[in-house]
Amino acid sequence: AQTVTQSQPEMSVQEAETVTLSCTYDTSENNYYLFWYKQPPSRQMILVIRQEAYKQQNATENRFSVNFQKAAKSFSLKISDSQLGDTAMYFCAFMKHTYSGGGADGLTFGKGTHLIIQP
Amino acid sequence: DGGITQSPKYLFRKEGQNVTLSCEQNLNHDAMYWYRQDPGQGLRLIYYSQIVNDFQKGDIAEGYSVSREKKESFPLTVTSAQKNPTAFYLCASSTLQVSNQPQHFGDGTRLSIL
Numbered sequence: 465a466q467t468v469t470q471s472q473p474e475m476s477v478q479e480a481e482t483v484t485l486s487c488t489y490d491t492s493e494n495n496y497y498l499f500w501y502k503q504p505p506s507r508q509m510i511l512v513i514r515q516e517a518y519k520q521q522n523a524t525e526n527r528f529s530v531n532f533q534k535a536a537k538s539f540s541l542k543i544s545d546s547q548l549g550d551t552a553m554y555f556c557a558f559m560k561h562t563y564s565g566g567g568a569d570g571l572t573f574g575k576g577t578h579l580i581i582q583p
Numbered sequence: 584d585g586g587i588t589q590s591p592k593y594l595f596r597k598e599g600q601n602v603t604l605s606c607e608q609n610l611n612h613d614a615m616y617w618y619r620q621d622p623g624q625g626l627r628l629i630y631y632s633q634i635v636n637d638f639q640k641g642d643i644a645e646g647y648s649v650s651r652e653k654k655e656s657f658p659l660t661v662t663s664a665q666k667n668p669t670a671f672y673l674c675a676s677s678t679l680q681v682s683n684q685p686q687h688f689g690d691g692t693r694l695s696i697l
Binding site: 468470473499506507508509511514555557569570571572573574575576 | 616618623624625626627628631639641671673675685686688690691
């Protein structure tokens with residue numbers, strides 16, 4: 465079984481600052497995928513960024529980037545030039561690769577980090 | 584627009600009553616999932632289904648039941664055996680045709696005990 469740990473229950477930064485959210489995971493799998501989801505007060509789950517474990521290059525999506533350290537089982541999210549709309553819960557999630565199709569067994573989530581962007 | 588529709592948005596259950604949460608998707612996705620979210624917790628997997636007429640238990644299936652009679656629909660029944668049903672329930676779906684595809688989520692149903 466997999467576990468995902470987010471050690472920062474809450475973080476607060478000023479608008480325009482850069483913030484890094486940490487995530488570590490434990491698995492015996494070699495092929496897997498990692499995701500960061502954002503959940504604003506509306507409770508919608510919005511995909512922020514994804515990373516394939518077999519790729520060494522860190523994923524980036526505009527102001528969002530990850531630092532993926534496979535050996536250390538670490539997957540942190542960096543948000544640059546933070547904006548008020550970034551205020552939300554952020555969840556790190558693990559998905560095992562299965563031969564019936566990616567994601568067939570469901571996601572394993574961390575407990576989340578509540579990020580507050582101050583004006 | 585393609586997406587996942589969960590209904591109702593809010594649901595109340597009396598003691599000893601079964602209630603059913605609806606989840607419909609028009610994304611032509613093969614797999615569907617139910618998650619439970621409690622305050623201060625991440626999402627936990629209840630049940631999932633990869634194909635019509637087949638489904639598997641997730642990490643916290645006790646007190647819940649599901650059916651998958653149509654590809655588009657995956658209703659969740661919270662039975663009276665679930666002693667602490669108050670939570671936010673999220674339905675998700677994903678394609679199985681391509682690896683690494685993320686799950687798409689509905690807007691959720693909040694279930695409370697009367």
